[in-house]
Amino acid sequence: MTVSEMAQALGLKAVTAVGEQQIQGAMAADLISDVLANGAPGQVWLTIQTHRNVAAVASTQDLAAVVITGGREPNNDLIALANHESVTILLSNEDTYAVAGRLYALGVR
Amino acid sequence: MRDWRADFHLHTVLSPCGDLAMSPATIMARAAEIGLDLVAVSDHNSAKNTPAWRDAAAARGVKALYGLEVRSAEEVDVLTVFDEVEAALAFGQWVYAALPDIACDERVFGEQIVVDGQENILGFEPRLLISGIEHDLETVCATAREHGALVIGAHVDRGVDSILSQLGWLPEGLAIDAVEVTRYTDEQALVEAHPSLAGVPMVRFSDAHLPADIGFQQTLFRVEEPSVAELKLALAGLDGRSALPLRRALSDRS
Numbered sequence A: 001m002t003v004s005e006m007a008q009a010l011g012l013k014a015v016t017a018v019g020e021q022q023i024q025g026a027m028a029a030d031l032i033s034d035v036l037a038n039g040a041p042g043q044v045w046l047t048i049q050t051h052r053n054v055a056a057v058a059s060t061q062d063l064a065a066v067v068i069t070g071g072r073e074p075n076n077d078l079i080a081l082a083n084h085e086s087v088t089i090l091l092s093n094e095d096t097y098a099v100a101g102r103l104y105a106l107g108v109r
Numbered sequence B: 001m002r003d004w005r006a007d008f009h010l011h012t013v014l015s016p017c018g019d020l021a022m023s024p025a026t027i028m029a030r031a032a033e034i035g036l037d038l039v040a041v042s043d044h045n046s047a048k049n050t051p052a053w054r055d056a057a058a059a060r061g062v063k064a065l066y067g068l069e070v071r072s073a074e075e076v077d078v079l080t081v082f083d084e085v086e087a088a089l090a091f092g093q094w095v096y097a098a099l100p101d102i103a104c105d106e107r108v109f110g111e112q113i114v115v116d117g118q119e120n121i122l123g124f125e126p127r128l129l130i131s132g133i134e135h136d137l138e139t140v141c142a143t144a145r146e147h148g149a150l151v152i153g154a155h156v157d158r159g160v161d162s163i164l165s166q167l168g169w170l171p172e173g174l175a176i177d178a179v180e181v182t183r184y185t186d187e188q189a190l191v192e193a194h195p196s197l198a199g200v201p202m203v204r205f206s207d208a209h210l211p212a213d214i215g216f217q218q219t220l221f222r223v224e225e226p227s228v229a230e231l232k233l234a235l236a237g238l239d240g241r242s243a244l245p246l247r248r249a250l251s252d253r254s
Ligand SMILES: [Zn+2]
Pocket: B009, B011, B069, B207
C-alpha cells in the first residue's frame, strides 16, 4: 500500500504533500529517542508528538509518513521543516490505538 | 548578603537548536549589558563549551556557573549547575557515556559547535546531543547531586520534555532542588493544577536559544556568596537566604 492509499483509506488529513511511496510497516511511539533507535526506512510513524523534531527524525530515519493522532495539531515549525524535507505529515482524530488497529487490518505489518 | 540576578538556562552554539550567534563570548557580553550577574550555560547533554564560558566570564567580570541540560531516558530535561568547570566536565563524561551513538544530521537538527572564549571554532560534536540518555530521571538527578550539582526540573509546565509531560506528576523523593517555570505559566495556577508541585521551590530562567532572549526571565537570589551550596539554602528559604522568580509574560516584551 502507498502513503496516499493509506491516507484515503483512513480518512487522514494531509498537512504536507502526500507521496506514492510504498509503506514498509509501521511503528507507534511517543519518545523521539525510540524512533531514532528503532525507526526504519519506509515505516509509518504514529505519534501524539507535535514539535519540530518529529519532522527531523522522520527525515533522518527516512520514514514514509508521520500520522499525528488524537486530533492534535502540529506546530508551524514542524510543518515548515516537513515541507523542506519532503516529510508527509497526516492527521487523525482517532487515537493511536485505533489508527494502529486499522492499519494492521489493512495488512500493514 | 546581597542579591544576584541569575539566568542558568542558556544554550550556546553547542546545542543543535542554539542560534549561531550564541557564542559564550556573545552571551556573556549580553548578560553584562542587561545587568545579569550570575549566569550559567546549559547545553543539551554536554559541558564541552563550559571552558569557553569560564574564559568569557573572566573577560567580563560576571560570575559564571557551569551547567548542562540533561535529557533522561524518559525524555525529561533536567538543569544541572556546578561551581566548577571540572565538575561539569566530569558529570558531562558520565552523561556522554550513556548518550546513544547517533550521528547529528546537521541539515535537520543544526550544528553542534565547540568553541573557545574568543569565538574560535575548536571542533564539531558529531554525536546528536538531544537524544535521551540511557539513565532514567531518578538516576540522572541522584548522580548529578553526587557530582555537586544544583538540580532543577526544566520548564516543568511545558508540553514536551518536562517532568509533567513525561511522568504526569512530580515523583516523590526525586533529588531536585527546584523546578523551572516558563513565561506562559503562573506559579499559583500551576500548583492548583498539579498538587505534586506544592511546596517545591520554583525558579524562572530564559531557556534562551537567541541573544535577544537572554535574561528574558530571571531569578533573584539573596545569598552570602554565589555558590551551589548557598543557592540550595536560598531555594530552601533557610538562614535568611531567598530565591525570587521574576516572571515576564510574553506581552511584557519590549
Ligand atoms: Zn533548554
